[in-house]
Amino acid sequence: MRCLRCWLLAMLPLLLSVTGAHTEHLQAENLALLPPEEHKLVLNHGMRVLPRDCHEMLMTSAGQARDGVYLIQPGDAPVLAYCAMQEGGWTVVQHITVNSSVNFDRTWAEYKQGFGILTGDHWLGNEYLHLLTRGPGRYTLGIKLVDKDAITKMGEYDPFLVEGEGTAYRLRLGLYQGTAVDALTQDTENYLHDNQKFTTKDRDNDNYFQNCAKLEFQGVAGGGWWYDACAGANLNRRNVIYWQKDCNKEHLCKYAWMMVKPSETVKLIHTGQCNKDEL
Numbered sequence: 001m002r003c004l005r006c007w008l009l010a011m012l013p014l015l016l017s018v019t020g021a022h023t024e025h026l027q028a029e030n031l032a033l034l035p036p037e038e039h040k041l042v043l044n045h046g047m048r049v050l051p052r053d054c055h056e057m058l059m060t061s062a063g064q065a066r067d068g069v070y071l072i073q074p075g076d077a078p079v080l081a082y083c084a085m086q087e088g089g090w091t092v093v094q095h096i097t098v099n100s101s102v103n104f105d106r107t108w109a110e111y112k113q114g115f116g117i118l119t120g121d122h123w124l125g126n127e128y129l130h131l132l133t134r135g136p137g138r139y140t141l142g143i144k145l146v147d148k149d150a151i152t153k154m155g156e157y158d159p160f161l162v163e164g165e166g167t168a169y170r171l172r173l174g175l176y177q178g179t180a181v182d183a184l185t186q187d188t189e190n191y192l193h194d195n196q197k198f199t200t201k202d203r204d205n206d207n208y209f210q211n212c213a214k215l216e217f218q219g220v221a222g223g224g225w226w227y228d229a230c231a232g233a234n235l236n237r238r239n240v241i242y243w244q245k246d247c248n249k250e251h252l253c254k255y256a257w258m259m260v261k262p263s264e265t266v267k268l269i270h271t272g273q274c275n276k277d278e279l
């Protein structure tokens with residue numbers, strides 16, 4: 001008996017490494033977006049078959065999964081993302097707090113791979129936006145804006161697609177609905193963000209004679225965005241979250257989120273009214 005006990009004690013680390021999730025090293029392509037002390041917060045660490053996105057995670061858990069950081073796999077490699085489960089299983093792709101300590105004035109490579117901290121202000125990364133939204137199913141973009149008086153406005157674009165790097169992560173948006181104004185597909189300010197390529201301070205793909213990402217307001221550059229010439233909306237300007245009349249320098253907003261989830265798999269077809277619903 002004593003020998004068996006010794007054997008078991010000696011084998012314990014090996015047994016735990018086979019069966020226990022928490023002894024595994026956390027592996028994710030964007031591990032840099034989660035500080036080491038927060039690695040223990042990953043809620044599905046050790047899950048064998050990773051969900052494609054947060055919505056699939058919520059379905060897999062029969063609706064029980066709570067808000068937090070999860071491993072997802074929209075492409076070939078695991079990726080960490082913040083999941084807004086209580087709001088319906090959204091994968092958060094951007095979060096900003098006005099005057100954030102996270103710098104959003106970043107290069108093409110940084111916007112491609114993501115930056116910031118997943119449990120705080122961050123950009124998940126254009127490459128992951130592409131991998132998430134390329135399908136096979138349709139995806140919806142959710143926008144959430146909270147102003148200085150804690151009034152929340154929402155908006156959704158369906159479908160939502162970010163094309164690959166070969167076309168400079170071009171933005172493709174469908175029909176809009178929500179309590180916020182449509183600041184991306186309506187050109188009420190003479191700027192149309194739909195169908196624009198992504199621009200960063202080191203890669204000018206916009207329609208202005210200068211680089212919109214480098215234009216400063218009160219000393220802060222605009223940051224990466226799907227600029228026209230330049231912006232009717234920009235959620236990546238650190239000192240002024242901008243969303244036409246809903247968020248601007250007169251009407252300050254405190255927080256913004258961008259998030260994605262699969263569109264409804266079953267939708268009513270509105271015959272004769274869907275001519276504008278093209279991607």
Ligand SMILES: [Ca+2]
Pocket residue numbers: 204205206207208209210211212
């Ligand atoms: Ca330009």
